[in-house]
Amino acid sequence: MSRLAGVAPSVLAADFARLGEQVDEVLEAGATVIHVDVMDGTFVPTFSMGTPVITALAERIHAAGALVDVHLMVDRPERHVAEFAKAGADNVTIHVEATPHVHYCLQAVHAEGCTAGLALCPATPVVAAAEVAPTLDVLLCMTVNPGWGGQPFIRESVTKVERLRAMLGPEVALEVDGGIDAETAGACALAGATLFVAGTSVFGASQPGNAVRDIAAAVDTGRDL
Numbered sequence: 001m002s003r004l005a006g007v008a009p010s011v012l013a014a015d016f017a018r019l020g021e022q023v024d025e026v027l028e029a030g031a032t033v034i035h036v037d038v039m040d041g042t043f044v045p046t047f048s049m050g051t052p053v054i055t056a057l058a059e060r061i062h063a064a065g066a067l068v069d070v071h072l073m074v075d076r077p078e079r080h081v082a083e084f085a086k087a088g089a090d091n092v093t094i095h096v097e098a099t100p101h102v103h104y105c106l107q108a109v110h111a112e113g114c115t116a117g118l119a120l121c122p123a124t125p126v127v128a129a130a131e132v133a134p135t136l137d138v139l140l141c142m143t144v145n146p147g148w149g150g151q152p153f154i155r156e157s158v159t160k161v162e163r164l165r166a167m168l169g170p171e172v173a174l175e176v177d178g179g180i181d182a183e184t185a186g187a188c189a190l191a192g193a194t195l196f197v198a199g200t201s202v203f204g205a206s207q208p209g210n211a212v213r214d215i216a217a218a219v220d221t222g223r224d225l
Contacts, residue, residue, distance in 0.1 A: 004091055004115065004138055004173040005194045007185075007215045008033035008069055009208070011057070012048055013199030022208055023057060027064040029209030030216060034061050035177070035197045038084070040074035043098050044147030051087040058088025067091060069138075069195075071119065071177070073146050074098065078105040085112035093117030093140050093175075096128050106135050117175065121146060122154055126163045136172050138195070139164055143188070144178025150200045153179025158191050165192025182214040189222030 009026040011019065011034060023034060034057065039048040058068050067090040074080060077094040078101055084092055092109045096118055099105055109116035117138030118129055122145055129139055141161050144151035157176070165174055176185075176193045181201035188196065198215055205211035 003067060004033055004069065004175070006030070006032050006196070007202075007212050007219070008035040008175070008195055008197045009202045009212060010035040010037055010177075010197050010199035011053070011203075012037040013203040015203065019053075020057070020060065022203060023060065024064075025209045026202060026212050027061070027066055029212040031212050032066045033069050033195065034066060035069045035071060035199075036089075037071050037199075038074060039147060043075045043095065044073045046147050051083050054084065054087040054089060062088070069093070069117075069175075069197075071117075071140065071197075072098075073119075078108055081105065081108045081114075082112055085109070085114050089114055091115040091117055091138060093119050093138060095119045095121070095146075097121055097124060103132050103135065106132060110135075117173075119146075119177075120164075122157065122160075126160060126167060129164070130167060133168060133172070136168070138173040138175055139168060140175040140177055140197075141193070142178055143176050143180065143184075146178075150204075151179060153181075153184045158187050161188055161191035161193050180215070182211075182218045185215050186218040186222030189219045 041047040070089040106116045115137035119140035143157040175195040177197035
């Protein structure tokens with residue numbers, strides 16, 4: 001079973017004036033993965049954090065026994081893998097749509113000692129991941145369009161998650177990202193997802209720790225159905 005499992009709070013939605021404090025709060029609530037969204041303003045229209053944020057957080061995340069999950073929403077991610085690994089990433093996920101050299105880039109991630117993930121945008125078919133599925137540690141199914149926080153969950157994503165799980169088998173972590181909260185996580189868990197990125201629903205809550213616990217409870221319920 002992959003260690004990349006459970007609720008993965010996304011710091012993109014955190015209060016950056018209290019970033020360390022908020023990360024500690026969700027770690028204390030049971031999060032074992034912290035998700036870091038990196039955007040370049042080209043692959044997606046917005047910019048976000050880079051390696052300095054990961055460097056600043058990695059030690060406290062690792063001290064809690066948790067993992068740093070870096071989601072590169074950038075063009076030509078193979079050019080940046082080494083710097084994010086050096087900054088403290090444990091997993092690096094790239095987008096199939098962002099490079100013509102997907103297999104090469106995944107190999108580069110592994111060569112840096114990280115686990116490797118592949119992300120699919122909502123309109124990208126399941127088959128796009130088929131040729132590299134044997135090399136994946138994580139497959140990330142975007143359940144909103146990448147680049148904007150706070151979007152509503154795309155309901156059709158649930159059947160896509162089911163098809164991805166059937167293709168991957170049971171060993172590869174299957175991550176969902178976008179509109180994940182206590183209402184949507186259960187259906188994704190039932191469909192086969194194992195890692196649940198939650199940004200606004202966690203850090204937009206008055207008590208982020210309780211939000212993590214609520215999502216985790218919904219995931220457990222979904223798995224038991």
